[in-house]
Every structure is written in C-alpha cells, then in structure tokens.
Amino acid sequence: MATVLCDSGTHEVPSGAGLVLSPADTERVTGWALKPEGMCRDELCVKLMPVMRQGERIDVAAFWRHLGNPVASDRAGATWVLGSGPDERQSALAGLVAPDFALPDLAGKVHRLSDYRGQKVFLTTWASW
Amino acid sequence: MWQDLQDCLFDAPFTVIAVAEEGRGAEQARPWIEQARPGYPCLIDSEHRVSALYGMVNVPQCVWIDEQGVIVRPPETAGSTDHFRKMDQATRTMAPEDVAARLAARTAYFQAVRDWVRTGKHALPADAARARLPVITGEMAQADALFRLGLHLRRLGQEDEAAECFAEASRLHPESWCIFRDAQVLEPSGFAGGAGFWERVNALGDKPFYKPPSF
Incomplete structure (x- = not known):
C-alpha cells in the first residue's frame, strides 16, 4: 500500500508505479469523480487528457499537477x-474569510476555528524550537 | 504572555488561539503548554497546516479575526522584535536597553490588541487588509508539499530522505523560517539555534527577522 497525504486527510491506496488509481480510489482521495464529461467536483468538470489515463485507471499525480497543484513523493x-x-x-485568502482548520489540543480534543465565530480571535503561532 | 491578554479581556467576546507549529508532534510542545497552563485553546499543528493556510513564515505570527470570521489584520509579527540579533553569542544575553526596548514593543503590540477588542481600533478595512496578504507562489506551494512529505518521512525514521525534502523546500521558499527551523537537528535544549540558524540570520543583513507590525 501507498500513503497519500492531502487536505482531506491521510489515505491508504494500492501501490504501483506512480500514483495511478481506480476511479473509486481517485474520488475517495481527491474528491474528483470520473464522469463522461471528465473529472468533476461539485459543479466543476475538467477534461481528462489521454496522458492522464492508464486504461480504466487515472494517473492522479498527473491530473493533480494539471489542476495547478503541487505533488511530492518519496523515491519509493x-x-x-x-x-x-x-x-x-x-483566492481563499483574498476573500478575507479566515480559512478554517481543525486541530487537536494536548488532550486530543479537536477544535475548529469556526467554532469560535461570534468572538474576536487572536490566532497566533508559536513553536518550541 | 498571551495569558495576560486573555485574562485582561476575560469579559469580552474574545479568545486567543495559540497554534504550536511542531513537526515533531504534541510531545515536543507539551512541557511548554503544561508550564504555561493556558486558559485558551492551545492546538498542535504537526504539519504546519496553519502556516500554509495563512502564508505565515515565522513564529510567532498572528492574524486578527473578527466576530464574523473575517481577517481584519493579515499575518504579522506577534510582539517579537529583532533585538535578539544583537545578543552576546557567547553568553546568549542581551543588553538591558535591548531587553527594555523589546518589552516596550511587545507591550505596545498587546495594547493594540486590547484596543481592537474593546473599540475596534486597528482593524483594517477590507482593501487595506487585502493589500497586506502574503502572495502565495507556485514555489511556496511546492515547498509546503515537500515539507509535509519530509515531516512524514522523518516520523518514519527516514531521516536522510526527509533532509533532502527539507533542503529543497527551503530552497523553494527561503523566506520560511518555519520550514528551515523545524527541519533542523535540535540542540539539547530543544532550540533550533545552531550555527546554521545564526548564519542565516546574519545573512539577512538589513532585512528584518521579525518584520515590525505597522499601525
């Protein structure tokens, strides 16, 4: 199995040469579904170029780069x-709506930034290093 | 220091949310948090997700967010100054006047936060806030992906390959001290302040390490 880290979390997928997945695994990992008109998410569809197909499977790394997104992988x-x-x-920042996130505290309790709507928030980072 | 802010604004609809950018995970931050006993949410961000989302490049950086969830001050230095750059390297001590100047700058910044919470002062209009947003480039996005990969590989014990990812991430996004420092081998004290750090700080020349906030 290979591990895919993305904004939606961590996913385990069948390993092989490159990141070439079934349409079902592609949708599970990326949220993009294969339809007759191309790869679709919500109302948006993007044509799937032949170079991004390997038979019935999808070269997810190539598709992801085609969308203008970064891809990184280890040598193996x-x-x-x-x-x-x-x-x-x-564009998420330009709207000035604070990007939401969900992170745990030391006890493992998950907090979402949006849980604090209705209060002014002083969001600050720090580190031990 | 953030507890003082939280305490003096206890009766206002306000909270500090402190996010620990700790690629080594919660245990690295635990002693600090347990000592501080914060009365506000103190969250663990082991993949530097918040820095990536907001385009932050150093710690501490902060964002002011109003009751509607709108950014009214984009990322800026949260009360720190560059006085540390003048410290005695042998003893790691600062001159009293520098300590005083640093404290004065921090006090002024936290007064500004209190003014914002009480009166709305210092909140930027949308156009002004937008003008201060960081610009996210393709190189920065690729750097964030490589850094996340490096953190994952380091957790798996693949230190050499992780170091390659970190080096390339720093090359692509040289302004990010978060990437550079969390990638370092830590000193016994837990501080990423070895020779490589000081070389990089000194190479800044006239550029700030902590860019002062503008009011």
Whole structure:
C-alpha cells in the first residue's frame, strides 16, 4: 500500500508505479469523480487528457499537477503529498474569510476555528524550537 | 504572555488561539503548554497546516479575526522584535536597553490588541487588509508539499530522505523560517539555534527577522 497525504486527510491506496488509481480510489482521495464529461467536483468538470489515463485507471499525480497543484513523493513511491495550489490558496485568502482548520489540543480534543465565530480571535503561532 | 491578554479581556467576546507549529508532534510542545497552563485553546499543528493556510513564515505570527470570521489584520509579527540579533553569542544575553526596548514593543503590540477588542481600533478595512496578504507562489506551494512529505518521512525514521525534502523546500521558499527551523537537528535544549540558524540570520543583513507590525 501507498500513503497519500492531502487536505482531506491521510489515505491508504494500492501501490504501483506512480500514483495511478481506480476511479473509486481517485474520488475517495481527491474528491474528483470520473464522469463522461471528465473529472468533476461539485459543479466543476475538467477534461481528462489521454496522458492522464492508464486504461480504466487515472494517473492522479498527473491530473493533480494539471489542476495547478503541487505533488511530492518519496523515491519509493510509497508516500505522496497532494497539496493545494497557489491560485486556490490565494483566492481563499483574498476573500478575507479566515480559512478554517481543525486541530487537536494536548488532550486530543479537536477544535475548529469556526467554532469560535461570534468572538474576536487572536490566532497566533508559536513553536518550541 | 498571551495569558495576560486573555485574562485582561476575560469579559469580552474574545479568545486567543495559540497554534504550536511542531513537526515533531504534541510531545515536543507539551512541557511548554503544561508550564504555561493556558486558559485558551492551545492546538498542535504537526504539519504546519496553519502556516500554509495563512502564508505565515515565522513564529510567532498572528492574524486578527473578527466576530464574523473575517481577517481584519493579515499575518504579522506577534510582539517579537529583532533585538535578539544583537545578543552576546557567547553568553546568549542581551543588553538591558535591548531587553527594555523589546518589552516596550511587545507591550505596545498587546495594547493594540486590547484596543481592537474593546473599540475596534486597528482593524483594517477590507482593501487595506487585502493589500497586506502574503502572495502565495507556485514555489511556496511546492515547498509546503515537500515539507509535509519530509515531516512524514522523518516520523518514519527516514531521516536522510526527509533532509533532502527539507533542503529543497527551503530552497523553494527561503523566506520560511518555519520550514528551515523545524527541519533542523535540535540542540539539547530543544532550540533550533545552531550555527546554521545564526548564519542565516546574519545573512539577512538589513532585512528584518521579525518584520515590525505597522499601525
């Protein structure tokens, strides 16, 4: 199995040469579904170029790069990171709505930034290092 | 220091949310949090997700968010200053006047936060806030992906390959001290302040390590 890290979490997928997945695994990992018109998510569809297909399977790394998003993998192809591209991130910030996130505290309790709507929030980072 | 802010604004609809950018995970942050006993949420971000989302490049950086969830001040230095750059390297001590100046800058910044919470002062109009947003480039996005991969590989014990990921991430996003420092081999004290850190700080020349906030 290979591990894929992306915004939706960590996913285990069948390993092989590259990140080439079934349509079902592709949708599970990326949220993009294969339809007759191409790869679709919500109302948006993107044509799937022939170079992004291997038979019935989808070259997810190639598709992800085609969307303008970063891809990174280790040499063994055992771990993949599918990141968010600059345009998506910039437009999220430009709307000035604070990007939401969910993170645990020391006790493991998960807090979402959006849980604190209705209060002013001083969001600050720090580190031990 | 954030507890003081939380305490003096206890009666206001306000909270500090402190996010620990700790690629080595919660245990690295635990002693600090347990000592501080914070009365506000103190969260563990082992993949630097918040830095990536907001385009932050150092710690501590902060964002002011209003009651509607709108950013009214984009990422800026949260009360720290560059006075540390003048410290005696042998003793790691600062001159009293630098300590005083640093404290004064921090006090002024936290007063600004209190003014914002009480009166709305210092909140930027949308256009001004937008103008201060960091610009996210393709190189930065690729750097974040490589850094996340490096953190994962380091957790798996694949130190050499992780180091390659970190080096490439730092090359692509040289402004990120978060990437550079969390990738370092830590000193026994847990501080990423070895020779490589100081070389990089000194190479800044006239550029700030902590860019002062502008009011």
